[in-house]
Amino acid sequence: MSRIPLIIDCDPGVDDAVMLMMALASPDxxxxxxxxxxxxxxxxxTSRNAR
Incomplete structure (x- = not known):
């Protein structure tokens, strides 16, 4: 199965920072x-958290 290409637009406070880690770790x-x-x-x- 192919991976889903994704562009994420967010305001990474704590909740979005967790989402970023989960998305980056996902094999899908x-x-x-x-x-x-x-x-x-x-x-x-937010830019610091996204890095």
């Missing part, structure tokens, strides 16, 4: 890009 997903936006957490922190 091919994470192509992660974009970070401000949301519950300011932009300078």
């Amino acid at each position: 997903l091919d994470v192509r890009a992660i974009t970070a936006v401000a949301g519950n957490v300011p932009l300078h922190l």
Whole structure:
């Protein structure tokens, strides 16, 4: 079975940071890009969390 290509757009506070780890560890997903936006957490922190 082929992996699902995925671009993730999120505001990685704690909840989205956990989701990123799960998506990156999934054998079914091919994470192509992660974009970070401000949301519950300011932009300078979301970009750091996404790294």
